[in-house]
Structures are given as structure tokens and as C-alpha cells.
Amino acid sequence: MSDLTDLGIRQIRDGVANGDLSAREVAEAFNAAVAAAKPLNAFIVETPEHALAAADKVDQARAAGETLPSMAGVPIGMKDLFCTNGVQTTAASHILEGFKPEYESTVSQKLWDAGAGMLGKLNLDQFAMGSSNETSYFGNVVSPWRRNDGGNAPLAPGGSSGGSAAVVAGRIAPGATGTDTGGSIRQPAAFVGISGIKPTYGRCSRWGTIAFASSLDQAGPMARDVRDCAIMLEAMSGFDAKDATSLDVPVPQWEAGLNASMAGKRVGIPREYRVDNMPEEIEALWQQGIAWMKDAGAEIVEVSLPHTRYALPAYYIIAPAEASSNLARYDGVRYGQRDLPEAANLQDMYAATRAAGFGDEVKRRILIGTYVLSAGFYDAYFTQASKVRALIAQDFERAWERCDVLLTPTAPSAAFALGEKSADPLAMYLNDVFTVPSSLAGLPAMSVPGGLDKAGLPLGLQVIGRALDEQGVLNAALAIEERAGFNARPERWW
């Protein structure tokens, strides 16, 4: 055995189950990798004792001859948007600094029930609002990747699940949870050369996940390959009576159903995803992806999603509107920080608490959301955006008459340098152009690595599927993965 941290979820699970590995040695190896990774700033809290306790439980269960659950012995990173009992949960904000939930989110509980352990709470964009992990109160996450120009410019790991992306790519965790509201699993996965899937809206319970935009938020796994994502998604999914939008449908056995043959499948190429100023390398990768799909036996069809260009503006009404409502709960009364200026009344206390507790991007979105929901503007903005959202969903419905999955690039560029886009909020928002439409329609979508650009940075391809057809998405992604043979990894500099 070379290095235990080179192992993925399936290898660890199988190795522990058949006795080649002890869960404890795996947990110790990853705990050490976490401790050595401080320069990436990927963790807000490290929890080595949690990982060891879970591992010991698995080792004891195996010694007692018990059947091990599906993620037994796999230590993972937990995005700090999931409430974890007794462990600080901040959403990378100051306003929740010190908040230790008295309860466990459904998704994290399911993972612990499946035998996984927690390495720590992962840094993210504050309240998951961002595409570069530069809005965290606890500082930027630095991507493990560097350009091959020798410049060593620190790169963005993508966002908002930037810590999750960095640790999986850096072999600091075999898998991590992410959440995706407009692309926050897929874009960071693409930026660091790993896989990540956002399932159908309602597959994973939102209970105990700190809310950003409730009609869009979905949890999902980020891991090194498609199979590992399938394993982890199975563990995370399932009906939960505590979430009113949770889907009461069985969780398929996605891992067992993996099949890389695309024979008889039609892959749609949406012509509206050919955007202005798209780098040639992205276009070239897309063409390569199409060739891989053909090679796997698929028929390629061109489709039209005519309202694509309105997806981003609709998203930047709906998501901030929901955020302004969701984040009204941070009032300095029930939990989190309180700022009480001298002689302040209750209203002053709310305003001071929120001014001190929220970062600039969070304030910007709350203000946009408050504006579009305010008297006189509601119909022109929010109602119109909800109607456009219906049209976007309808575009996809029409596309499914002609194809089974859609293939697109994940992001319009490779990872950019930290600081490169943070001065212009609008330029940052445009980074989500390919991921937002499927979020608005609640569809399952996955990013899988396709290759490297000239600077030696990963580029991702996105597969979008019908509602509840995660299997079709995983299978198409697997067909790409097998043909791309992507095995590049960042050279360790930290």
C-alpha cells in the first residue's frame, strides 16, 4: 500500500470491508493530511476525534462480524453549511461564529449512519453566495492547483463549495459534501478536476442545511470519480418528513446501476450554450465530449433551449429574493452574534447585528432581494422571474422529447486567480451561465473532468438529465470519465 490518502471512497469501503485496511489507519492518514493542509485554508474547524471515533466503531463492527454499511470507514469533509451537533456551524459567516447546533442535519446524519466519519467543517463562500470562495469571513480557500507558468498565482477553487473541492482534489479527503444553488457543486468540481453531482431538487433533505434559496438549494457529493459520487449520493438521499419539499420516492441503487454504454441513448447539444467570448479550449473540450459520447454509442442531436439567456437574470432575482427572506432569521436574539450599541433599542440592535455579521456579498444580495420584493416592484421582478423560470423548465421538457441527457461545458473558463473577478459582482455572476438553468428547473446535473487547458488547469463537462434520472446522468458521466482518462492531480506545494 503506497499512500492511504490516494484511495477513493470505493477503495476504502472495499478495503475496510474485506480486512485489507483498518478504518482507524485510514482516518489517521487523512487526519494527518488535514493537519498538513493549513495553507489551503479549506477547513474552518477540524474534527480528527470525530473521524477516529467513527472509524473505531466501524472496526469494532467488523471484528464482531456485522455487515458494514455503505460508507463504512470513509472519512469525509463536511461543508460548513450542514448543521452538526455540538460542532461549530457558521456558513462561513461572522454572524454565526460560535454557533454550535443542538441537532444534526439529515444529510450529515445519513452519512454518519452509513459509517462515514467527519474530518472537519469545510470553508465556503459566505452563506454559499459566491463562485470563488472569496466571500468567506474565514478567508479565501486556495486551490491546490497552480498554473504551469511558474507564477504560482493563488487560484480560486470555485464556489461556493470551495473547501470541498480543494480537499478532494488535494487528496485531503476522499469525498466531501457540497450544496448547489446555482452551480456551487459543479463549478468548483470543474475548477479542480473532480466529479460532483447535484441531484434532482428534493432528493436530499434540506433539513438542517443552512438555507440560502430554498427553492434551489440541493445537497450533493463531490468525489474523485463518478462511482464514488454514486456511492455517496445513495447515502445522502432519501425522503425526510422534516423537509416539506423532500421527495417521497425510493432511492435507486445508483452504484449497482452504473453502465458506461450509451448505446440507444440520445445526447442533446443545446445550441444556446455557445456563448460569446467562450475560450477555444472550452469549445474544443465540448467537441471532444461529443466525440466521446458518439464513441460510447450515443446518437448526437442538436436541441434548442431558447430561454437560456434569461436564466441568469431570473436566478439573480429569485435567489436573492429567497435569501433576503431566509436570512431575516439572523436577528441577534436566538442564536449567533449580537451587536448592541450603547443606548440602542431593539430595531437598532437588529440593524447593527446584521451590519456587523454579514459580509459585503451577503448584504448586496439581501438588498437586491429586498428591493425586488418591495411594494410596487414585486410583480415586475419576482413574478416575472418566476414566469421566466417556468419557461426555462418548459425548454428542458421540450428537449427531453428529443434526447435523454444534455452535454455542455460546466463553466465558461478554467479556474481564475483569486482577486481576478472579485471587484465586479456581475462578472462573477456570469461564471454560473451553464449551471444555473438546470438549477432553476430542479434537474440532476453533474460535472466530470474532461482534460486540462494550456495552463495545465482542469476543465469540466456537464451532463444534465431528466428529473429523477440521476442514473442517466451518472452513466453518461461515466462514459466520459472512461474515455477522458483524466488522472492529472495537483502537485503538492502546501
Place this chain on the structure above:
Amino acid sequence: MSVDTATVKRVAKLARIAIRDEEAERLAPELGNILGWIEQLGEVDTSSVQPMTAVIPNHLRLRDDVVTDGGIRAKVLANAPEGEHGFFTVPKVIE
């Protein structure tokens, strides 16, 4: 679309976020830019479209009308910035 500082202050007041004058001045063009960009939605003909209310067809479930939770006052109060005698405390609101 231009947003003036008075509008920024009004919206910030609605959102219960204290902002200083210089912040309002910085935010006004930023918000104006973003709102100007999202205004392109107005060109979409939606006269025959119903606004989306559920992204995946689902039905509202009913459960039995029974108590399923409670008796956890200490847990509810555990993260309060200030609490006294089993209550949340806030500055005086009634003179």
C-alpha cells in the same frame, strides 16, 4: 437603471441592515448595475405563463395533528447571545 443613495438607505432599512453614508454611495451604482442587467427579463413575453410555484411536482403532505417535539428549552436557548430565567432577552421595547 440608476439607483440613488436614498433608495439604498430605504431598502437597507427594510432589510434591517445599518449602513453608513459612504457605503450607500458605494452600493448605489453596484445595485444599479445589477438591477439594470436583470431588467432584460422584461422583454420576455410571459402573458400566457403561470409563475412557477414548485420546481418538481410534489404534493403538500399532512401529518397527524399531534405533538412530536418539545421539552427542550435548554437546547433552544443554548445558542442565544443573551438569555435569562429561561427566556431570550432583548433591549427594552415598551417604555
